[in-house]
Amino acid sequence: MTTDLSPREIIKRVIHFQDPPRVGLYFGRFGVDDTVDVFDFHIRDEHNVDPWGIQWTVHPDFPSLGQVKEHPVKAAEDVEKLSPPDPKFYAEKVRLALGNLTPEQRGKYRFIATSSGIWEVSRYLRGMAELMEDMVLNPEVVDAVAGYCTDFWVAFVQEIAPLREEIDAIWMFDDWGTQTEIMISRPMWQRYFGPQYRRITDAAHELGIDFWLHSCGRVTNLIEDFIEVGMDLINPYQSATCGYEEVAERYAGRVAFMTTVDSQSTLTRGTPEQCAAEARRLAEWGTAHGGLIVGSYSYDTPEENERAVFRYFTGTTPEEFLKI
Numbered sequence: 001m002t003t004d005l006s007p008r009e010i011i012k013r014v015i016h017f018q019d020p021p022r023v024g025l026y027f028g029r030f031g032v033d034d035t036v037d038v039f040d041f042h043i044r045d046e047h048n049v050d051p052w053g054i055q056w057t058v059h060p061d062f063p064s065l066g067q068v069k070e071h072p073v074k075a076a077e078d079v080e081k082l083s084p085p086d087p088k089f090y091a092e093k094v095r096l097a098l099g100n101l102t103p104e105q106r107g108k109y110r111f112i113a114t115s116s117g118i119w120e121v122s123r124y125l126r127g128m129a130e131l132m133e134d135m136v137l138n139p140e141v142v143d144a145v146a147g148y149c150t151d152f153w154v155a156f157v158q159e160i161a162p163l164r165e166e167i168d169a170i171w172m173f174d175d176w177g178t179q180t181e182i183m184i185s186r187p188m189w190q191r192y193f194g195p196q197y198r199r200i201t202d203a204a205h206e207l208g209i210d211f212w213l214h215s216c217g218r219v220t221n222l223i224e225d226f227i228e229v230g231m232d233l234i235n236p237y238q239s240a241t242c243g244y245e246e247v248a249e250r251y252a253g254r255v256a257f258m259t260t261v262d263s264q265s266t267l268t269r270g271t272p273e274q275c276a277a278e279a280r281r282l283a284e285w286g287t288a289h290g291g292l293i294v295g296s297y298s299y300d301t302p303e304e305n306e307r308a309v310f311r312y313f314t315g316t317t318p319e320e321f322l323k324i
Contacts, residue, residue, distance in 0.1 A: 007034035008168065011109035015210055015232050015256040017289040023313050024109075026258060026295025029306060030318030034293075036105040038167065039097045041090065041114035051085035052116065054124050065115070071127040079144040082125070084152045091159035098166050109168045111212065112160075117174030118149040118196055125149075135188050142192050150196040157203040169210040169232070170200070177217015179241060189222060194229050201230030212258065218242055220250075227255050237263035237297055239282055248284035257285045258293035261309055268300050272308035279312035 003010070003021040011034050013020035025032050041051070048056045048066070058066035073079055094112060101110075122145045123131055134141040153170075160167060176182050182189065201211045213226060214235040220242045226234055233256040236242050240262035247257075261267045261278040270278075279294075286292025294313050296306055307317065314321055 006107040008107055008109045010034055011293065012168070014290040014293055017253065017256075017287065017291055019288075020290045023286060024258070024293030024295075025310075025314070026293055027306065027310055027318060029296045029303070030310065032310070032318050032321055033295075034109055036101065036108040036110050037113050038101070038110045039090075039094045039112050041112065041116055050116070051090070052121055052124070053083055068124050068127075071125060071130070073126045073141070073145055076138070076141045076144045079125075079148050082148065084148065085156075087152060087156040087159045090156060091163075094160055094167070095163060098163065110166065111169040111171045112167060113171045113173070115173045116149075117172045117213075118146055118153070118200075119174040119176065119193060121149045122146050132184070135184065135192060139192075146192055146196050150199050153200045154203045157200065157207065157209070161207055164207040164209065167207075167209055169212050170204055171212040171214065171235070172200075173214040175217060176215045176222055177219040177236075177238070177241070180218055182217070182219060182222050186221065186225065189225060194225055197226075197231070198229040201232075205230060216263075220246055223247070223251050223255065227251070232256060233258055233293070235259060239263075239285075240265060240278065244278070244281035244284065248281075252285055253287045253289070253291060256291045256293070258295060259285070260295055260297055260306075263297045263299075263301075267297055267305050267309070268302075270305065272304050275305045275308040276312050279309050283313070 005021060010020045010022065011024045012018070014024040024034050026035060027033060044050050044056065048058060050056065054072070055069045056066040057069050072082065126134065126141065126145050131142065131145070157170065204211045210232040211230065212233040212235060213231050216236060216238050218238070218241045219236055223234060235258045237259055239259050241264065259282065261275050261282055266274050266278050283292070294309065310318055
């Protein structure tokens, strides 16, 4: 397990299948994390208004993002009335955050995380039901809203160009799956969203920055398209829902994954023995040349279950690993 490579170098090798000495680790719960979140684009002001100008209602007794109070886009022309986030402003925030990294964090793989994915923000702006209807009846509305969201991310990536040596990835959150399938048909995804993601991945890759996508649900039948539009790493936490054997057979070695044993069943409600058994199946998502980062899941997870997963992939306890 001893290596002269930094955690940052290990994750780069994992993602690009360049023979890392071990799997990548994302166990912040135990103080073992090869990555660092430099800046999290999940901000709201004192009125619960986010950078997109959307106001939220949050119930104090329920930990969630909340609910959008009003969807501002009623027609395609309303997109022109919106005020997008200022990419220069947020690029400066990233620059300042980089300056605050500790010496230990500087040795880690650095990402910018955002729950403001182009699918999520499109739904917030237009409304879920309305956006679904638009894909059939009003394609110009979908193009306008998705393009508006993508324009910001492309501009933001271009603004952080001077920081290209300091930033390793953009990690975007867009949940595309239900429990049984993707939310829209593949042809619709390819028509409306694939080209938009490609614009972002192209902008990132031009700077040498990776693109990660978090997407929960059964997104198995979209992974081919994720690869096609240039995504470097996919982060589906519902690994059993996606299908351990199916994902391994179809995609191992073709794209990197960051995940753990199934977050909705085994990891959160199973036993340590069950977690270790599923970890064996999950290991097949990686290859001898890399492709797998394993980590914690943030919600309602018994510590002993995550320890079982950690031990399977490292052969040690977190405490022993930190002494190596």
